[in-house]
Amino acid sequence: MTAPAATDSAATAPAIPGRVGVLGGGRMGAGIAHAFLIKGAEVVVVERDEEAAAAARQRVATSTGRSAERGQLEAGLDEVLGRLTVSVDRADFAGREVVIEAVPEDWELKVASLKDVEQYLDAGAVLASNTSSLSVTGLSAELVHPENFLGLHFFNPVPASTLIEVVVGAQTAPEWVEAARAWTAGLGKTAVVVNDAPGFASSRLGVAIALEAMRMVEEGVASPEDIDNAMVLGYKHPTGPLKTTDIVGLDVRLGIAEYLASTLGERFDPPQILRDKVAAGELGRKTGQGFFTWS
Template structure:
């Protein structure tokens, strides 16, 4: 059965990005957040993103209007009952996600698939907190969602083949390239990416090169579009640290030890772009 309506919990950066990706291909969206202000801000962000595409002549004004017409904003979880798939895109907080998922599970019909956009939390564990573990899956989009082609589809231990196939087909319909991943801390991309960022901090701490030269080395030597330290500032140094601490706890392997300099920056409130200062000043 084709997914016609997608419910999205969270109208922030990831939520509104997923909403845009769905709406531009004609999928109906119900985007829910805790306040009308948050919902309206999310819809305004989508509109601004579509305006940029109009300026680049990638879409028309009519395309923008059609996409926005597919997005319904709401503060009521009850409005998710019409969805074929509900994607939880709330803050990366375990307790919060469990609370939201259990509320949604109790409200939506049993045939509805529930997905989490988590980047680190166990899909198997989240699935077990619901009454539909076989219809629960991870759908990890990358930021900015409208631009990034990848979606990690994470199968929990209980996820059925049918659920996996339907979600994979949806990702392809969105114009994304899905990769299927087993449940494990950090899945695939962040499992490789965040330790690389952490190693860049060790290189910086040891004084081997300046931040600018470290980033230039990885951009020019490995063809990365952005250097690891600049990327850390974009992601948030506190987020990078939290992920490394999860890896160390879950794997029990000292290779996931967070760099002391990364810890020091976070302790000083130098969290990256969002705080105005990280490795670089903004």
């Protein structure tokens, strides 16, 4: 695979890979598949078993159907979904130009998954991780071709988000960084490029604000609603830090905070209120209760 050059020409849309793989069809993986499908790519999503595969297919079909209702598709819905394959066999990643890993944020799971997927890829294919905080350099150390590996951190919900964080590992080839910029533009999103560091830019800053908001709730400074409104109305954040935590998932935020605390120090120690809510199963929107109640 040859890395496409980014273009500034308004008449020529930046290229995206024509054959894309996504490992994991949860909320993030399905969103990533959706993003590439509606821009013309052929996408294979690989899940762990048939039940998960069926759920992944439904997620992609539902979100793509919503895009069709909004007039956001460049082709008919049947044609777009006709480019989607959902599988339980990682060998189906063979021949893909890019494969993006989107499994849960667990170091051992990601390492095992990436090593397994790499064996099916051509030597010139790109392997990327959607990790939101784990070391891209550390993950690449387990691979045969670390030069072909980088972070592509998509944001939830992927169809609506306009940002992709491109994370550059110590051995990432420069041409793939430029290719990732072009792919991001081709998806209609904006890239921010960061060197590998704990939490990158987005998670590090976002978690820092969210943890302080949680401490304010613990201390009785203000209600979650008023803390969020202060950031939305005063600083023009589209969503407050506590509601964002509910959307991301309190368990996900806890895992990131613990990792950042282990690498960057005690300023990222998770507040007790976060630990208590996760222990109680109050994980945010996905369980119906977090810092807010979700219907």
